[in-house]
Amino acid sequence: MTEGARTRHGDPPGDLTAVEAGMWQAFRNGSVYDLRGGDAVVDDPHGPHPWGPERSVRARVVCWLLLDGPPPLAGRVASLKLVGVRITGALDLAGGTVEPYLEMTGCRFEEEIRLPEARFTTVRLVDCSVPRLEAARVHTEGDLHLPRCRFQGGVRLTDARIGTDLLLNQAIVHRDRGGRSIAADGLSVGQDLQAEMLESHGELSLRSATVGVSLSLRGAKLTNPAARLALNAPQLSVERTLYLTPAGVGNPLLSGVTPARGTRVQYFECQGGIRLDDGRFGDAVDFERARFAFTDEQELSLRRVQAPELRFLGERPLRGRVVLSGARIVNLVDRAASWPGPGRLHMGGFAYENLVPQGPFPLAERLEWVAAATAEYNPEPYERLAAVLRGAGEDEDAREVLLAKQRRRRETLPLAAKLWGYLQDWTVAYGYRPGRAAVWMAVLWAAGSLAFARADHPPADPGRHGEWNPALFALDLLLPVVDFGQVSQWQLGGGWQWLAAAMVLLGWTLATTVAAGATRLLRRG
Secondary structure, three states: OOHHHHHHOOOOOOOOOHHHHHHHHHHHHOOEEEOOOOOHHHHOOOOOOOOOHHHEEEHHHHHHHHHHOOOOOOOOOOEEEEEOOEEEOOEEOOOOEOOOEEEEEOOEEOOOEEOOOOEEOOEEEEOOEEOOEEOOOOEEOOOEEOOOOEEOOOEEOOOOEEOOOEEOOOOEEEOOOOOEEEEOOOOEEOOOEEOOOOEEEOEEEOOOOEEOOOEEOOOOEEEOOOOOEEEEOOOOEEOOEEEOOOEEEOOOOOOOOOOOOOOEEEOOEEEOEEEOOOOEEOOEEEOOOOEEEOOOOOEEEOOOOEEEEEEEOOOOOOOOEEEOOOOEEEEEEEOHHHOOOOOOEEOOOOEEEEEEEOOOOOHHHHHHHHHHOOOOOOHHHHHHHHHHHHHOOOHHHHHHHHHHHHHHHHOOOOHHHHHHHHHHHHHHHHHOOOHHHHHHHHHHHHHHHHHHOOOOOOEOOOOOOOOOOHHHHHHHHHOOOOOOOOOOOEOOOOHHHHHHHHHHHHHHHHHHHHHHHHHHHHHHO
16 A cells, blocks of 8 residues: 555554654544643743653644644544644645644744645644744634744734634734734734733734724733834724723723732733724724833824724823824713823814713813813814813803813914903903903993093083983993983093093993804804
């Protein structure tokens, strides 16, 4: 019988080592092939202890089993389940179709794994040491699991298609020669992408990636301080929620919930910029207690992001910028202590419909928040805030915001207009506090009535005049539209003429500012 015929009948080839022959039989039986020695230190795939021939198999034989392996034993399902095995040579399945179930736990690969354009049902590599995973355009019908694995030279999943879940929990990934830890541009995941407590040393790139349910980076540590970005994910599409939040070690930790006793909380930390421009998120983007360490040139960029909810509840970044230009959010859930200071927040074109502050966020601090986002005067953030407050029934606060807008605008005007603005502010607060006009009118009317009571007032027409009434005379001067007939009947001389002229000027000023303010209010009503 030829070698090929023997293989098709299930007999192992003659050139296999004893270890490989054992793996061959375990494959046919669908059983776990475990070569661990029992010493946890020696069995650690990431440790320094060498593994010899007694636990080594050639990558070529592994490929043989997966691509053209022997038939299973009767009543069994052929599958490759390796534990504590050292794979020598490059595991190259590029372009192949792998039907058997594949699971490797605690294994050590001497060279990179090559899976470009390969097709699998499900692949599980758990706690393995891998120099590099090259899997561009790989396709799985089920899961791709890589938890607790360590990749010394990066992972490439560009344009990969994962049928259900992609798991990278507690994986440690170092950068490749291009500076990327995980290159997954164009990645498509049918359900969840979980990378909780991931350690990424380099740029995690998810440009134009699509996730069918949620993307979780809970407790992840993204480190790329020397470059511009640690997370580069423009045009990312997530059907539900993106979590950049803490993870609980020992117990699950839900957003906003106090951890149970014994739970160690690991925060999401990012040393390097984050780019989520043009992202689409079906439920929310959650930054609960996230920690950022930016340089002055780095930023958290959310330009043109669209989401029903943005939970901006992380720790305040001490350097760098937060950019929300063009973003569209329904509910902005935030905390006063989470936003950066003046000059480091940009909100041009940022649209939100509801404010849901967590903890105290008084109007004075909210106005500082808007001022921090407008190094140069821009009316849009003020008008947006006023509209949201008015929609929530906070009309008085909305007027305060619009008054703050006018005061901010005043600082950009030439001197004459600035003085006119101060007068409008001092008298009727640009019309947003019209009650002030009534007070000033009453004060001027009382003062004028007392003054004109002592004035000489010869009649303009000695033959036709009514009774002198200083109170009506003062009111006739102050009200520019109403005519009580007093001013036309009496003549004043000397300084009283100047006083009358001043009363007329003040009356016109008050009436003009009140009319301007009323026009603004009606226009927005």
